[in-house]
Amino acid sequence: xxxxxxxxxxxxxxLPTQYTPADVEGPLYERWVERGYFTAxxxxxxxxxxxxIPPPNxxxxxxxxxxxxxxxxxxxxxxxRMQGYETLWQPGMDHAGIxxxxxxxxxxxxxxxxxxxxxxxxxxxxxxxxxAESGGQIAGQMRRLxxxxxxDRDRFTMDEGLSRAVQTVFxxxxxxxxIYRAERxxxxxxxxxTAISDIEVDYQDDDGxxxxxxxxxxxxxxxxxxxxxxxxxxxxAVAVHxxxxxYAHLIGKRIVLPLTGRTIPVVADTHVxxxxxxxxxxxxxxxxxxxxxxxxxxxxxxxxxxDERGIITAHGPxxxxxxxxxxxxxxxxxxxxxxxxAEKRPYVHSVGHCSRCKTTLEPRLSLQWWVKVETLAKAxxxxxxxxxxxxxxxxxxxxxxxxxxxxxxxxxxxxxWWGHRIPVWHGPNGETVCVGPDEQPPSGEGWEQDTDxxxxxxxxxxxxxxxLGWPEKTEDLATFYPNATLVTGYDLMFFWVARMMMFxxxxxxxxxxxxxxxxxxVRDEHGKKMSKSFGNTxxxxxxxxxxxxxxxxxxxxxxxxxxxxxxxxxxxxxxxRNFANKIWNAARFAMMNGAxxxxxxxxxxxxxxxxxxxxxxLNATVADVNALYDDYQFAKLADALYHxxxxxxxxxxxxxxKTTFMAxxxxxxxxxxxxxxxxDVTLRLLHPIVPFVTETLWTTLTGGESxxxxxxxxxxxxxxxxxxxxxxxxxxxxxxxxxxxxxQGLQPGQKVPxxxxxxxxxxxxxxxxxxxxxxxxxAGEEFSATASLPVAGATVALDLSGAIDVEAERKRLTKDLAxxxxxxxxxxxxxxxxxxxxxxxEKVVDKIRGRLETAEADxxxxxxxxxALPQA
Numbered sequence: 002x003x004x005x006x007x008x009x010x011x012x013x014x015x016l017p018t019q020y021t022p023a024d025v026e027g028p029l030y031e032r033w034v035e036r037g038y039f040t041a042x043x044x045x046x047x048x049x050x051x052x053x054i055p056p057p058n059x060x061x062x063x064x065x066x067x068x069x070x071x072x073x074x075x076x077x078x079x080x081x082r083m084q085g086y087e088t089l090w091q092p093g094m095d096h097a098g099i100x101x102x103x104x105x106x107x108x109x110x111x112x113x114x115x116x117x118x119x120x121x122x123x124x125x126x127x128x129x130x131x132x133a134e135s136g137g138q139i140a141g142q143m144r145r146l147x148x149x150x151x152x153d154r155d156r157f158t159m160d161e162g163l164s165r166a167v168q169t170v171f172x173x174x175x176x177x178x179x180i181y182r183a184e185r186x187x188x189x190x191x192x193x194x195t196a197i198s199d200i201e202v203d204y205q206d207d208d209g210x211x212x213x214x215x216x217x218x219x220x221x222x223x224x225x226x227x228x229x230x231x232x233x234x235x236x237x238a239v240a241v242h243x244x245x246x247x248y249a250h251l252i253g254k255r256i257v258l259p260l261t262g263r264t265i266p267v268v269a270d271t272h273v274x275x276x277x278x279x280x281x282x283x284x285x286x287x288x289x290x291x292x293x294x295x296x297x298x299x300x301x302x303x304x305x306x307x308d309e310r311g312i313i314t315a316h317g318p319x320x321x322x323x324x325x326x327x328x329x330x331x332x333x334x335x336x337x338x339x340x341x342x343a344e345k346r347p348y349v350h351s352v353g354h355c356s357r358c359k360t361t362l363e364p365r366l367s368l369q370w371w372v373k374v375e376t377l378a379k380a381x382x383x384x385x386x387x388x389x390x391x392x393x394x395x396x397x398x399x400x401x402x403x404x405x406x407x408x409x410x411x412x413x414x415x416x417x418w419w420g421h422r423i424p425v426w427h428g429p430n431g432e433t434v435c436v437g438p439d440e441q442p443p444s445g446e447g448w449e450q451d452t453d454x455x456x457x458x459x460x461x462x463x464x465x466x467x468x469l470g471w472p473e474k475t476e477d478l479a480t481f482y483p484n485a486t487l488v489t490g491y492d493l494m495f496f497w498v499a500r501m502m503m504f505x506x507x508x509x510x511x512x513x514x515x516x517x518x519x520x521x522x523v524r525d526e527h528g529k530k531m532s533k534s535f536g537n538t539x540x541x542x543x544x545x546x547x548x549x550x551x552x553x554x555x556x557x558x559x560x561x562x563x564x565x566x567x568x569x570x571x572x573x574x575x576x577x578r579n580f581a582n583k584i585w586n587a588a589r590f591a592m593m594n595g596a597x598x599x600x601x602x603x604x605x606x607x608x609x610x611x612x613x614x615x616x617x618x619l620n621a622t623v624a625d626v627n628a629l630y631d632d633y634q635f636a637k638l639a640d641a642l643y644h645x646x647x648x649x650x651x652x653x654x655x656x657x658x659k660t661t662f663m664a665x666x667x668x669x670x671x672x673x674x675x676x677x678x679x680x681d682v683t684l685r686l687l688h689p690i691v692p693f694v695t696e697t698l699w700t701t702l703t704g705g706e707s708x709x710x711x712x713x714x715x716x717x718x719x720x721x722x723x724x725x726x727x728x729x730x731x732x733x734x735x736x737x738x739x740x741x742x743x744x745q746g747l748q749p750g751q752k753v754p755x756x757x758x759x760x761x762x763x764x765x766x767x768x769x770x771x772x773x774x775x776x777x778x779x780a781g782e783e784f785s786a787t788a789s790l791p792v793a794g795a796t797v798a799l800d801l802s803g804a805i806d807v808e809a810e811r812k813r814l815t816k817d818l819a820x821x822x823x824x825x826x827x828x829x830x831x832x833x834x835x836x837x838x839x840x841x842x843e844k845v846v847d848k849i850r851g852r853l854e855t856a857e858a859d860x861x862x863x864x865x866x867x868x869a870l871p872q873a
Contacts, residue, residue: 020582022549039151049481050088053484055489058100060100093464121418125419162470163468180370181371185366196369196414202353204354211344234317239251252269255267260338286304288307369413370412370425374409378406378408380503380506393516397491413459420457465487486518489518521564551581561639562636587650610766611672611767617719620719626642646683657728660769677702731764737790741799742775754803755780811867
């Protein structure tokens, strides 16, 4: 009654009493790899399903964010493989230009050397040597997690094939006029000594200073304010609004720029807000993006006063000072001249920092290479608008549009040595030649290749097709492009996703993927960002060592609501380890009692209501899980599997079936077949998230080759509403009687005489099971009911006279009753005090109301318990 593949007869080996992940996971994963389960064949007639890994940095090691993302991708690809798709999960690593160069430069510094001591060629060779010896640790760590990537296809963004793809795209875009070189204001890191793209800037509120300065002399003076006083050395104008009457007499005049011996013009520009500050702004075109735009409009000179390390280069007393030292010195000099009008410290304002090294960035006029993005960004937006690409969750779609619809040209050059060197040669007379991968660079005296390398995200943007052999027309490319799905964090929407969209549509004339499923960020159990400075980071390998990889994977999946951050704590991983143990113990019990998948399932009329109920629930769960997978609702599907497996299969069906197994006979054989079916399908459903424990149990149960290549369950459509209603009544009776037993202080295993009256109900067939679950003995001749519980149409009469110390229990309950009455009286007293209510915060009043409700509920419960006690 589920669409399920049958396995041949086998002799099941005995399972150990305890599941030990460390004994299972490593050898099992290597067996999967050796058998080629994760490889993908472009010649296959199966429908393709492709996902690329968001390439981790070659410098990195596995962190919780990786483990989270890889768990989700692995779940999707394992399921698709079981559904019969030719599944490719493409692995690889990113060369991480800035990060990797920094690592190797630090190693050189320990030797007392710099990269300049080695020279470019030798330094790059040193980086390749570092990669071979120390890079890529994450690959081995991914194996620990169980990631089913196609290791035989592992790629690196600077391997030969991908480098060819980068050079091909650059050449094509250059020839199409989409790549150009221009002097613009960029974000410059004085520590990394390279340009930084806008989306690699981390903005944070810093304590700075706001200084108001007086420019000009006599009546021709104007006051401007700045947080970067050192840049005034490069001012080439003061700008005011053309309609601002306060400065109408100054427009077109030149005024004195203090400390420099220069005069600068006052220009009228509508960019200036006359309502902000004094309505006048200093203009430093070489060191501010807005000022640069004003400079272009008014043909102003751009004077650079800071070098690449943030050192003052302007001739005079401040030359050679660091920018922050110069700031203080210049303010002091202006103060001495009486030019300071006002000073505010601290002045909290947003300042850009390098996302890599946290250094304060410097806006700097620089000659860089750029991608003209207007047409590319429009295509990337249109592909989502017309439905060729779907974004999950849908509420992130507008955020995507807000970005691509307002995208500025992309600065793609970096002043590094490690990376894809820009394939442009500059000639002795200003010539510029872009060279494709099959072309010879110009030779002769004076020709030199551009010294910059490409932004790392340039090569990452080609990832969905460069990894498949492009620019060659390969079988892999024809089969596996476009990718089916991309799974990545919402924080990479702009860094990576938008760029893959632009490059895919440009180079392939086709979207790179059909669906983008965004996930959130992993946070600590309190919802706080994980950071070394906060002391709350976790090494996932430690948790895998302690609790097993399945436990970590299940915890991460169960927290994965689309696009939402994921809090995680060790207690949750421990709970998932308990779930894995529950699966193991219940499956072991089932197999010890003959659970089997041999032969067809008996017809519905041969099944008990309990068997029909669990098969009905099984098929409903298959349908629910499939729908949730298709909607990328990992948390909901993990929760559905957890409750079905733990609550319905292990806690209810297995327990309700124990009396059937004990009785033996044909009923036991039928239930053993049903239990085998349920266990088989449940293990299949769980496998993509918890692959190790399920594989071990399933191969033992079925004798099958591997769950990795087993068939994914399908909903047969079997439903039995009547059986579900009948078992719901059983559950109601058991739950109510268990609650009563607990209220009376009975131990869970303590047996109690009882008379069960089931006349007129559908529960008669379940009396033995209910008595077993509730530890109820038959009523003997001396039976005397001390409590009678009517529930679900049945009546359960209990004799507690010999089960508890009635007087001791009465004293305990009487004491609890008095305490509840006191709590109620105190709460009523405060809530009846008008003066208290007038002064107390609403939260305090709500808390007291809650205490009153709890006390009243306790009074009802305890009174009922006292009434149910046998009379002396």
